[in-house]
Amino acid sequence: xxxxSLIASRLLKAVLVLLAILILNFFLIHLAPGDPAMVMAGEAxxxxxxxxxxxxxxxxxDQSLPMQLWHYLxxxxxxxxxxxxxxxxxxxxLILERLPATLLLTGAAFVISLGCGIxxxxxxxxxxxxxxxxxxxxxxxxxxxxxxxxxxxxxVLVFSVFxxxxxxxxxxxxxxxxxxxxxxxxxAEHLILPATTLGLFFMAVxxxxxxxxxxxxxxxxxxxxxxxxxxxxxxIQRRHILRNALLPIxxxxxxxxxxxxxxxxxxxxxxxWPGIGRLMYEALMQRDYNLLLGIFxxxxxxxxxxxxxxxxxxxxxxxxIKEAA
Amino acid sequence: MRTTTFLRGGLAVLCLSSGLMTAxxxxxxPQPGGTIDVAIQPxxxxxxxxxxxxxxxxxxxGNIYESLLRYDTDLEPMPQLAESWEISDDGRVYTFHLHHGxxxxxxxxxxAADVVFSADVFxxxxxxxxxAILEHVASIEAPDDDTVVFTLEQPFAPFIxxxxxxxxxxxxxxxxxxxxxxxxxxxxxxxGTGPFEFTRWDRGSVIELDKNPDYYEPGxxxxxxxxxxxxxxxASRAAAxxxxxxxxxxxxxxxxxxxxxLSGLDNSCITEKGNEYFNPFAMLWLNDREGPTADPRFxxxxxxxxxxxxxxDVLWNGLGKVASGxxxxxxxxxxxxxxxxxxxxxxARALLAEMGYDGTPVRxxxxxxxxxxxxxxxxxRQNLESVGIKVETESTDVAGWNQKLAxxxxxxxxxxxxxxxxPALGISRTYISSNIAKGSPxxxxxxxxxPEVDKLFAEAAVENDPxxxxxxxxxxxxxxxxxxxxxxxxxxxxxxxxxxxVHDLITTGIGLSDGFKNAWIER
Numbered sequence: 001x002x003x004x005s006l007i008a009s010r011l012l013k014a015v016l017v018l019l020a021i022l023i024l025n026f027f028l029i030h031l032a033p034g035d036p037a038m039v040m041a042g043e044a045x046x047x048x049x050x051x052x053x054x055x056x057x058x059x060x061x062d063q064s065l066p067m068q069l070w071h072y073l074x075x076x077x078x079x080x081x082x083x084x085x086x087x088x089x090x091x092x093x094l095i096l097e098r099l100p101a102t103l104l105l106t107g108a109a110f111v112i113s114l115g116c117g118i119x120x121x122x123x124x125x126x127x128x129x130x131x132x133x134x135x136x137x138x139x140x141x142x143x144x145x146x147x148x149x150x151x152x153x154x155x156v157l158v159f160s161v162f163x164x165x166x167x168x169x170x171x172x173x174x175x176x177x178x179x180x181x182x183x184x185x186x187x188a189e190h191l192i193l194p195a196t197t198l199g200l201f202f203m204a205v206x207x208x209x210x211x212x213x214x215x216x217x218x219x220x221x222x223x224x225x226x227x228x229x230x231x232x233x234x235x236i237q238r239r240h241i242l243r244n245a246l247l248p249i250x251x252x253x254x255x256x257x258x259x260x261x262x263x264x265x266x267x268x269x270x271x272x273w274p275g276i277g278r279l280m281y282e283a284l285m286q287r288d289y290n291l292l293l294g295i296f297x298x299x300x301x302x303x304x305x306x307x308x309x310x311x312x313x314x315x316x317x318x319x320x321i322k323e324a325a
Numbered sequence: 326m327r328t329t330t331f332l333r334g335g336l337a338v339l340c341l342s343s344g345l346m347t348a349x350x351x352x353x354x355p356q357p358g359g360t361i362d363v364a365i366q367p368x369x370x371x372x373x374x375x376x377x378x379x380x381x382x383x384x385x386x387g388n389i390y391e392s393l394l395r396y397d398t399d400l401e402p403m404p405q406l407a408e409s410w411e412i413s414d415d416g417r418v419y420t421f422h423l424h425h426g427x428x429x430x431x432x433x434x435x436x437a438a439d440v441v442f443s444a445d446v447f448x449x450x451x452x453x454x455x456x457a458i459l460e461h462v463a464s465i466e467a468p469d470d471d472t473v474v475f476t477l478e479q480p481f482a483p484f485i486x487x488x489x490x491x492x493x494x495x496x497x498x499x500x501x502x503x504x505x506x507x508x509x510x511x512x513x514x515x516x517g518t519g520p521f522e523f524t525r526w527d528r529g530s531v532i533e534l535d536k537n538p539d540y541y542e543p544g545x546x547x548x549x550x551x552x553x554x555x556x557x558x559x560a561s562r563a564a565a566x567x568x569x570x571x572x573x574x575x576x577x578x579x580x581x582x583x584x585x586x587l588s589g590l591d592n593s594c595i596t597e598k599g600n601e602y603f604n605p606f607a608m609l610w611l612n613d614r615e616g617p618t619a620d621p622r623f624x625x626x627x628x629x630x631x632x633x634x635x636x637x638d639v640l641w642n643g644l645g646k647v648a649s650g651x652x653x654x655x656x657x658x659x660x661x662x663x664x665x666x667x668x669x670x671x672x673a674r675a676l677l678a679e680m681g682y683d684g685t686p687v688r689x690x691x692x693x694x695x696x697x698x699x700x701x702x703x704x705x706r707q708n709l710e711s712v713g714i715k716v717e718t719e720s721t722d723v724a725g726w727n728q729k730l731a732x733x734x735x736x737x738x739x740x741x742x743x744x745x746x747x748p749a750l751g752i753s754r755t756y757i758s759s760n761i762a763k764g765s766p767x768x769x770x771x772x773x774x775x776p777e778v779d780k781l782f783a784e785a786a787v788e789n790d791p792x793x794x795x796x797x798x799x800x801x802x803x804x805x806x807x808x809x810x811x812x813x814x815x816x817x818x819x820x821x822x823x824x825x826x827v828h829d830l831i832t833t834g835i836g837l838s839d840g841f842k843n844a845w846i847e848r
Contacts, residue, residue, distance in 0.1 A: 034724030038766075040370070042727035043379035045743055046454035046754075047765045058507065086370045087528070088512065098529060153560055161568045168564050174362070174531045174552055272556040274529030282367070282557075287724045 014304045021300045022076065022293065026069050029284075029292055035061055036085040036287045059085050072293065081297070082290035084283075091294035094279065099298075101171055102275030104187075105194055105267070106260040113199035114206060114253055121210020126237065128215060136207065144204035152197045152270040159193060166193050169272035194271040198264055202256050206249060213245035220244075246317055254310030258303035262295065353828075355845040357547045361827065363573040363837075364562045365532065365553040372523065372532070373512040374494040375443070376451050380838070383491040384575060385553055388534055388840040389430075390517035391495060393421050393440070393473075394488035396834045398601045400655075400746045402485055403833070406435070406495060406518065407473075416480030416789040421473045427541045429497050430522045437467030442498035444475075451506060458487045458750065461787075480789040483747035489602060490839050492745070520546035520842040530555055547845035559695065563587060572827055572846075575837045576600065576819030581697040584642050587822055594825040597644055597818050599836020604653050604744040604751075605819060609705070609812035612736050614772040617687055617714075622680040624809035627737070628666035629673035630712040631705060637815055640701050644818025651752060651805040653816045658748050658798040663806060673712040686715040690730075690738035693723050702739060730766035740766070741817060746834075748798060749786040756801075756810060757782050773810035 037055035041047035056062045060071065075082055081091035120136050127133035143151075160168035167173070172186045217223065218241050226236050256263075265277035276295060283291040314321050365385060371377050374386040393407035402410075407421040427435040445465045448455040461481040466474045477484065487493055495518060500511045515523050520542075521534040532553040536546055554571060556562045563583045565571045567590065576599075579587065588595040611618040611627065618624060633647045649665035652658060687709075691702035699720075706716045716737075721729065729735050744751035754760050757779050760769040778801055785797040821837060823830055829843040 032724065033721065034728035038727045038731060039724045042723065042766050043370075044453070045378065045380070046457075046767050048453040048457070049762060049764055050456075051453040052764055088371055088507075094528070101529075156561065156564050161564050164568065168568055168570065169556055169561050170554070171530055174554060269557045270561055272530070272554075272558070272561055274527065274555075278529060278557055285722060285724065 010308060014308070017304060018297070018300055019073075022073065022297060023069065025293055025296045026072065026289075027065075029287070029289055030065060032287065034287055036289065037061060039286050040086065055085075072290075076297070081294040084288055084291040086283075086286050086288045087291070091291050094291060095276065095294055095298060098274060098276045098279050099261070101273060102261060102264060102268070102277060105191065105198065105273055105275060106264050108191055108195035109199035109202070109264075110253075110256060110260065112195055113202035113256070114249075116199075117203040117206025118210050118249065120203070120207040122214065122237070122242065124207060124211040125214035125218070125241075128211070137211065140204040140207040142204075143200040144208070146200075148197065148201060149266050149270060151200060152194070152267060155193050155197055156270070166190075169270075171274050194264075194267050194273055197271075198267040202252075205252065209248055209252060210245065213248055214241050217241045217245045243317070247314065250310060250313055250317060254306050254313075257309075258306040260306075261302050262299040353847065355544075355547050355829070355843075356847060357544070357845065358549055359547075359846040359848070360550040360552060361548050361573065361841065361844065361846065362552050362554060362571050364565070364571050364575060364578045365555055366557070366559075366562065366578050368529065368555045368557075369532075371512060372515045372526070373496075374491065374515070374517075375447055375496045376507060376512065378452060378454065378491060380577075383838045385532055385534070386494075386515060386517075387490050387519075387835070387838045388521040388551060388842075389515050389519045389523055390490055391519045391840075392488045392490040392493045393423075393495070394485075395839055396486070396489060396602055396746065398598060398834045400486065400601060400657075400834050402488070405488075406440075407488075412485065416482065417477045419475040419477070419484060421475075423471045423473065424541055425471065427518050428539055429499075429518055430516045430537060431497075431500075432539075433497065433499050435495070435497075435518050436470040437473045438470070439495055439498045440473045441465050441467050442502060443496045444493060447496050447501060447506060448493065452492075455487070455492055458484070458492070479787045481749070481787055482789065482791075482794065483749045483786070486746040486750060489745075489835055491835075520840060521548075521551060528555075542842070546840075546842050548841055551841055559583075566590075566593075566822065572824045573830065573837075574822040576821055579822070580695060581640060581642060584820060584822070588820075592825050593822060595820045595822050596831060597820050599821060599831035599834070599838075600817075600819055601655055601834035601836075602744075602746050603835070603838070604655060604746075605741045605817040606648065606653050606744055607739070607741040607814040607817050608648070609814065610730065610735065610738040610740055610770050611809070611811055612733065612771060613774075613810055614733065616736050617682055617685050618736050620680050621808055622676045623682060624812065625666075626673040626676040626680075626682075626712065626714070627709065627812050628809055629669045629676065630714070631708045631812070631814075632668045633814060634668065636701055636704055640697055640704065641815065641818055644820055646816040646818070648813035648815055650802055650813060651756070651811075652748060652798070652802055653744050655816075656744065656746070656748060656752075658795060660799045660802045663802060670708075670712050677713060682713070684713075684715050686717050687736035689716050689718050690726065690735045691718065691720055692739040692741070693721060693726050698739060727766050730770050731764050733763065733770065733772065737812075738770075740770075742767070748801075749782070753782040753786070756805060771810050773808070775804065775808065778804055 036059060037052050040055060041052050060068060084091050084094055087094055124133045124136040156168050159166045167190050170190055172183065172190055178186050223236060223240055226240050261276050262280055264275060265281050268275045268277040280295045365381055367381055369382040369385055372382060372386045374383060374390045391406050393405060394402045395405045397403055406424055406427060408424050410419065410421045412419055423437060429435055449459055461477050461484065462475055463478045464476045468474060497516050500516060501509055520537055520540050522537050524533040524535045526532045534551045536549050540546065556565060559580050563579045566574050566587055587593060611624050613619055637643060637645055637647055646654060650663045689702060689706055692698040702718060706718060709716050730738055755769060756773055757769060758774040761772055762768055781797045781801050785794050788794040821831060826847040828845050828847060831837065832843045833839055
């Protein structure tokens with residue numbers, strides 16, 4: 001019963017937050033100068049008043065702002081996210097078409113960064129006083145501090161242009177008719193550079209955090225007790241230190257997972273990955289209000305979902321949290 | 326054969342062949358077959374050329390759709406869907422005889438009824454630029470299936486320049502008649518008469534066009550397939566050309582500073598051809614209404630202050646031409662006797678002193694189209710500041726730039742305009758006072774009003790005697806040159822980069838924008 005009411009109150013809050021985000025976003029993007037009709041007229045290189053008036057009427061931009069908001073909210077309640085002015089397709093279709101590519105990229109980056117980050121952090125903690133530990137931390141600092149787009153460009157130059165090992169851009173080989181396993185391998189090959197690039201920053205963060213957290217847990221009394229009991233050092237590291245050191249990492253992983261839809265704009269742009277991030281950036285530039293609001297909605301939804309999921313995982317990792325709730 | 330050389334130090338120059346009439350294509354027969362990989366940037370919003378008039382749309386859809394004519398690099402009309410044509414002596418009746426046996430991609434025959442529908446119904450509703458040209462047309466009739474007659478209200482000599490595919494694309498009557506053009510489902514699968522057919526479009530990745538097997542010109546097109554690669558980042562496009570994935574980089578697809586490096590690669594050719602019809606002309610909108618820019622002496626001072634040769638050599642790799650005045654040099658109406666404003670900072674300072682410029686700052690709006698334009702605005706700012714003009718740069722994105730110009734909220738702003746082969750189509754729109762209206766970044770944005778210029782432009786457009794027309798255009802150029810309503814920068818040199826074994830890529834004055842009909846790959 002307590003669980004049910006807890007879940008119900010969380011869901012209610014989530015719906016209210018989503019609604020607030022929608023309304024706030026709606027007014028925010030209308031604050032930006034220009035509108036989609038002006039952008040499209042601008043691109044046409046020639047225009048007249050009738051052309052712009054036609055566009056505004058077609059997009060419903062000739063109505064007052066509150067009316068536009070009302071129509072939009074009414075649409076969203078029936079899961080109708082409207083029509084992209086520019087791409088001339090329903091917003092939901094556009095988003096669903098691009099979502100798999102983005103989730104594949106950010107999901108792969110998530111796994112790479114979390115997996116490698118924790119392992120590297122553990123190694124660094126266990127070799128805190130040795131050169132190999134310092135080397136790991138040095139690399140982590142480097143990846144932490146280097147701008148993503150630069151890493152991306154350098155990766156393309158080195159691995160694609162000079163060495164020719166990996167494709168420079170895209171989701172699969174354009175023009176190849178591969179299917180099944182051959183296609184999956186083709187996509188995987190295209191995935192390596194962008195996923196690694198995108199994962200580097202968070203990998204560095206996880207490495208630093210795992211190391212710091214493990215070193216601080218290692219100072220605590222129960223670890224001394226475990227040692228005094230004569231437990232094997234590996235066992236102490238895994239069962240006692242790592243598990244207790246995981247909580248801050250879960251928090252951070254929850255944050256990273258929340259960015260899975262909208263967090264890859266730069267990577268998708270440099271690698272021409274046909275995902276949501278690029279769609280969002282283009283929609284912003286073109287003042288494609290409906291599309292932009294739709295993407296914001298999905299981003300917000302994902303953040304809320306992962307926040308809830310993080311809470312659940314906390315409880316699994318550390319049963320003491322249940323009592324506190 | 327025209328060759329292009331870079332004058333900058335350290336540049337080993339290039340493959341000296343230029344797209345048109347290369348030696349190789351003259352003595353080798355075209356080889357059919359093959360796929361060509363081309364960059365497209367930005368991704369077009371749609372491919373229905375009758376509805377969408379922006380450059381990337383035309384670049385792709387210029388292969389799918391056709392118009393009655395094409396234009397060579399001297400802007401002389403060439404046959405396309407019209408085999409031949411006559412213009413009556415009084416300059417009012419244009420008769421076109423259509424090619425026989427032309428079919429739409431869905432197999433329906435193309436007839437004169439399609440031409441009448443496209444021009445008189447479809448484009449009058451959807452295309453503002455064509456709508457303005459068609460104001461001169463009293464009637465469009467099809468006496469039989471192969472003949473179309475345009476009767477004009479009065480002579481309008483540039484009318485023969487209006488049958489370029491982006492201006493007057495032929496659209497299928499059997500698909501669009503009686504429908505809402507903008508929501509017609511066929512817009513997602515465009516049907517034209519062109520050498521290539523639409524096959525698929527994976528949004529964000531690739532647009533595929535395949536050879537039209539029933540094309541009416543025997544043997545053409547030579548290529549089997551065109552793949553347009555959507556790559557949003559300029560540096561990534563450069564890398565894709567460098568590693569051999571792409572074979573053609575259309576004008577504007579990479580940053581100018583990458584061009585010397587890319588054109589220096591093995592088997593890499595560069596050409597400036599194919600820009601003759603549009604001839605992008607860069608200029609600064611000066612706000613003639615208010616502030617320091619309202620004084621003609623200030624505007625002249627801006628012209629004298631700018632080192633445009635520097636911009637050409639450093640920012641544009643020496644490509645293009647410094648503008649002499651309001652008319653680009655490849656227009657027949659250009660007055661050759663105009664020398665152009667030299668770079669003369671002292672004269673600029675003298676003019677500013679004469680008008681009593683009080684140091685009021687002017688706002689400079691760069692064009693948000695990439696790094697070259699940002700740097701150009703920095704160069705101009707430096708030029709202006711060196712003669713004592715106080716400049717504040719106001720950067721914004723494309724939507725903000727459109728908005729500021731449309732609302733006249735600027736002092737000096739970068740832009741570039743297409744010329745469309747005739748002053749009445751591409752130039753008068755910038756200077757005539759009837760074209761002053763808020764809400765568009767493409768009309769008389771600067772707010773210039775001169776009754777004599779208005780009258781001369783109106784009379785020249787409908788004057789049928791070439792000598793009289795030229796006299797009027799000479800007079801217009803002299804007036805505008807002195808008044809400096811806008812500051813003329815450059816006729817831009819937008820080069821196309823391509824693999825040297827691609828031949829006959831550019832064979833008209835419209836360049837890549839009217840298709841790959843003649844292109845072939847040597848293997």
